[in-house]
Amino acid sequence: MARISDILAAGRTYSFEFFPPKNEAGWLSLGRTISELEHLAPDFVSVTYGAGGSTRTRTADLVSWVRRQTAITPMAHLTCQGHTRADIRDILMTYRAEGVENILALGGDPPAHGAPAPPSDYHFSLELVADIAEFGGFSVGVAAHPELHPRSPDRATDRQHLATKLEAADFAITQFFFDIEHYLSMVEDLAALGTTKPVLPGIMPISNLGQVTRMAHMSGAEVPPWVVQAMGKAGDNLDEAERIGVDLATELCAKLLDAGAPGLHFYALNRSWAIRQIYRNLGLHPSP
Numbered sequence: 001m002a003r004i005s006d007i008l009a010a011g012r013t014y015s016f017e018f019f020p021p022k023n024e025a026g027w028l029s030l031g032r033t034i035s036e037l038e039h040l041a042p043d044f045v046s047v048t049y050g051a052g053g054s055t056r057t058r059t060a061d062l063v064s065w066v067r068r069q070t071a072i073t074p075m076a077h078l079t080c081q082g083h084t085r086a087d088i089r090d091i092l093m094t095y096r097a098e099g100v101e102n103i104l105a106l107g108g109d110p111p112a113h114g115a116p117a118p119p120s121d122y123h124f125s126l127e128l129v130a131d132i133a134e135f136g137g138f139s140v141g142v143a144a145h146p147e148l149h150p151r152s153p154d155r156a157t158d159r160q161h162l163a164t165k166l167e168a169a170d171f172a173i174t175q176f177f178f179d180i181e182h183y184l185s186m187v188e189d190l191a192a193l194g195t196t197k198p199v200l201p202g203i204m205p206i207s208n209l210g211q212v213t214r215m216a217h218m219s220g221a222e223v224p225p226w227v228v229q230a231m232g233k234a235g236d237n238l239d240e241a242e243r244i245g246v247d248l249a250t251e252l253c254a255k256l257l258d259a260g261a262p263g264l265h266f267y268a269l270n271r272s273w274a275i276r277q278i279y280r281n282l283g284l285h286p287s288p
């Protein structure tokens with residue numbers, strides 16, 4: 001069973017997200033991370049896609065490697081940005097030939113350093129979802145922003161566009177958040193709009209507050225004062241910071257599981273330690 005829609009229908013899922021490394025050392029390190037996390041038997045792992053297709057080959061290489069060399073189901077991220085409809089068809093044909101069955105269809109992050117967005121045949125991810133559905137054979141996920149997408153003019157418009165694309169897809173994965181209320185109220189808003197498809201909460205175990213604050217700023221998420229205060233207790237002690245980040249993430253995961261979330265999707269940042277500790281804290285799986 002390798003389609004995420006089927007896996008979700010069978011019960012709660014646990015999944016991890018990786019990014020394709022830039023160099024040999026990064027590949028070696030990620031190989032170790034994946035073999036450590038494979039012991040936790042994740043339901044799937046997903047692989048990010050660089051702005052404007054900048055990691056096109058590396059994303060496909062990593063997705064294919066996971067598919068061939070591990071027992072884990074992979075999902076490839078794919079963006080509107082930088083792609084014509086013909087590009088998308090080529091990419092989907094490659095994935096189909098590789099036996100990859102899951103795609104996360106995204107608008108795409110803007111290129112770094114204020115560079116202009118590359119041209120695209122697509123305006124919004126909903127159009128990409130429709131093309132993937134027409135191509136056929138893939139289970140399709142979409143992105144959700146519990147604290148609203150930064151380009152959304154207001155809450156009602158954000159939720160309506162999210163509900164429409166989620167209805168066309170199989171499931172959503174959220175941007176990371178630290179306050180469970182953001183997730184719960186988004187799920188409630190979607191239900192009020194008639195959408196009850198699974199929305200997997202994205203969990204970011206913090207190890208570096210500065211890095212996470214920058215990422216949060218870009219995606220319209222908030223790092224609440226109580227998180228800043230807790231992380232501040234670590235001072236310059238990086239191990240302590242990572243330990244506090246694990247405690248905060250464990251608490252959030254426990255609340256989400258209590259609230260009936262359909263799964264947990266961890267932003268692994270290509271490292272395994274924090275996730276293994278969270279699993280151990282939650283009693284999800286004996287940590288190796």
Ligand code: FAD
Pocket residue numbers: 047048049050051052077078079105106107108109110123124125126142143144145149150151152153157158161162165173174175176202219
């Ligand atoms: P869209 O669904 O296109 O939405 C973007 C904005 O347009 C929203 O404000 C929405 O409300 C609005 N909108 C939608 N439809 C309409 C319409 N018909 N008319 C007017 N407005 C509309 N980025 C990457 O580059 N690579 C990745 O690998 C990646 N992985 C991600 C994984 C997850 C789980 C998440 C949550 C995000 C990820 N991102 C990634 C970031 C994502 O690409 C950005 O947040 C992007 O800015 C928006 O993506 P989207 O898919 O939500 O876009």
